[in-house]
Amino acid sequence: MLLEERLSHLPRICKRIYRPIQALTHLMSTDAIQRAWQIVDQIPGRATGAYSHSQGVKGLRDTIAAGIEERDGFPANPDDIFMTDGASPAVHNMMQLLIRSENDGILCPIPQYPLYSASIDLHGGFLVPYYLDEATGWGLEIPELKKQLEAAKSKGINVRALVVINPGNPTGQVLGEENQRDIVEFCKQEGLVLLADEVYQENVYVPEKKFHSFKKVSRSMGYGENDITLVSFQSVSKGYHGECGKRGGYMEVTGFSAEVREQIYKVASVNLCSNISGQILASLVMSPPKVGDESYESFNAEKENILESLARRAKTLEDAFNKLEGVTCNKAEGAMYLFPQIRLSQKAIKAAGDANTAPDNFYCKRLLNATGVVVVPGSGFGQVPGTWHFRCTILPPEEKIPAIVTRLTEFHEKFMDEFRD
Amino acid sequence: MLLEERLSHLPRICKRIYRPIQALTHLMSTDAIQRAWQIVDQIPGRATGAYSHSQGVKGLRDTIAAGIEERDGFPANPDDIFMTDGASPAVHNMMQLLIRSENDGILCPIPQYPLYSASIDLHGGFLVPYYLDEATGWGLEIPELKKQLEAAKSKGINVRALVVINPGNPTGQVLGEENQRDIVEFCKQEGLVLLADEVYQENVYVPEKKFHSFKKVSRSMGYGENDITLVSFQSVSKGYHGECGKRGGYMEVTGFSAEVREQIYKVASVNLCSNISGQILASLVMSPPKVGDESYESFNAEKENILESLARRAKTLEDAFNKLEGVTCNKAEGAMYLFPQIRLSQKAIKAAGDANTAPDNFYCKRLLNATGVVVVPGSGFGQVPGTWHFRCTILPPEEKIPAIVTRLTEFHEKFMDEFRD
Incomplete structure (x- = not known):
């Protein structure tokens, strides 16, 4: 028209x-x-001011399902989409569903994005940690999953689900497809719901890695609705768009019985619906301009510019961290963060103790006070006891990165000198 | 500029x-x-695409606090405002805070908006009902509150808070100021947190009633931060604006200790922030155009038109219900609903039993099938056992109300004839 x-x-x-x-x-x-x-x-009523269906506007869910199909090459059902105000409420909905008592456990990576620990706590469940292997680039090792699952079981914990964050937050790794297949197999065999945090799916910076959704991986293994229960979280807050203030997101839930699905819907409907502008953005994120569209070239150029710039920033910061005394930093393959390990001297650890704070907190606060640079102590995400890390985002404007590196390097040298054993 | x-x-x-x-x-x-x-x-960054402070953009909270001050004539603090995606997440935040175990109870009106029963259930608490008195226009009687509080205590329930919905949903009554003072006094004496659902504060339709916030009432009694703990919920979804798809809302929390306040903030921060467009709308709702502004006249005319039309719709429906055989309907003083009682015959009650459903459900489904008119059975809101009601919104376009009344009346007559004992 x-x-x-x-x-x-x-x-x-x-x-x-x-x-x-x-x-x-x-x-x-x-x-x-x-x-x-x-x-x-x-949109019924042709405006953004009315409540929608509690799962989100049907037409927008159609668009999202089509986008998932195009991404994965496997069918997606708009009835499986639950749109939410950012991905966080979707995670809460799942924890609400899965955690029945304090004996119910959720396998979570350590380090992890603290939404998971918070949500498990708020819903009265038990976080069953599995450690990502820093030595293999924050590898997700199946034997570690098995070990932690058995340990939890032996304590009487009923483990219900496995959280995987891919690309990783705060660790920035991108899982290999082979590894993903092993994870799917593990969940299938152990009867675990696979909660796949895939909000950084657009943020992959290295040519040797690609994002594969767990839905695609499981379907390509021949596993359908009856074989594996899978939830994928997506958001408008990340990617190359980063419209986090809009609070748009969704989860795609597959493999649940109709009865359980009804409960998910019931919980979603308590809050009526997510905001319509966020819903629209979520549909746009999953259906960007296509080859042949008038806007495609300028869209694609802007997208590539942003992602290439993020990749350069990640590399610059990674290299800078690896040059620091006592610091090692894995490759930022994806997401928006680096999570370097810092080996602190006994003197620094003692000074932190005297200041009544954790050594990584101590380092980060000193850095903040000396330079204005904010990084987040590893304690907030979890880390192997006795190791210390911090999370550094790659989001500062690219032209500011060199100055940040200079200030950080200068601070670090002084800090290491001050606290040399 | x-x-x-x-x-x-x-x-x-x-x-x-x-x-x-x-x-x-x-x-x-x-x-x-x-x-x-x-x-x-x-807005930091001058755009709506970034996360804000977890309580909401500070400048917008300043505007809201100023609006509350102007409404109440008593100071409001922007640090007391927590902006949320509609009012529902604010209610959940409070239930999360207040309910520690299944022995913790929340006094809730019956009938009530089912967000409260759902949220109490989801957080594992106990709903302590108090019945609104239909005979006195859904009056909130202090002796009833006392009776139910004592009954709960004797069962070992630790009652933590009182929910008051004013104007009432689904009951449409507006509390008198004297009554509100008694409620404040009751909460103060019993050490209860007063959870005031004030989302219909603009929706008052009768000249003899006015909306008074519980904050204003308690402050005018001389009670300050140290005397009473009070939470007021507000939303952009109701009033004369009704922008429910935008998911804007806030709660004003007063009278909590700094330690508890920190926990409220912590829970709010798990989801990062509410959507910025909704935040902006919430600030606009609390600071409409003022006398002297160029837009004031057209704004005020539109506002008055909407509210006067709602008042006429409420009156028309109320009169229509009161003309139906076996139906009585209290005055819709405010909010957006009528909650008529319907006295059903033994024959109708038996037919409902045969159809394996509650009598009010039975009536409402028959009405829907016969006329296309949707009303919600009283069972969804709670009602005195053995009585039957339904909730009818006053929101259909005014020009459609006469046709609705005609269809409803015709249906009702036939229904009563069909099931006459």
């Missing part, structure tokens, strides 16, 4: 608004305008 | 966009434009 026709159908549109809107739309690509109309048509 | 100056400061603004935007802004009132710039200036 032409803009003229469209406008004539819209009530309350003042005729005087027509010309400037027309002038603005002449500046936009035809596919963007078409998409905007398509979205307006998908 | 002039628009010209402003635009020159905005990066990424294409020069070609300038003219149409200028043309559009000429159509807007100066106070609206000023407000828009003010909001842009209040």
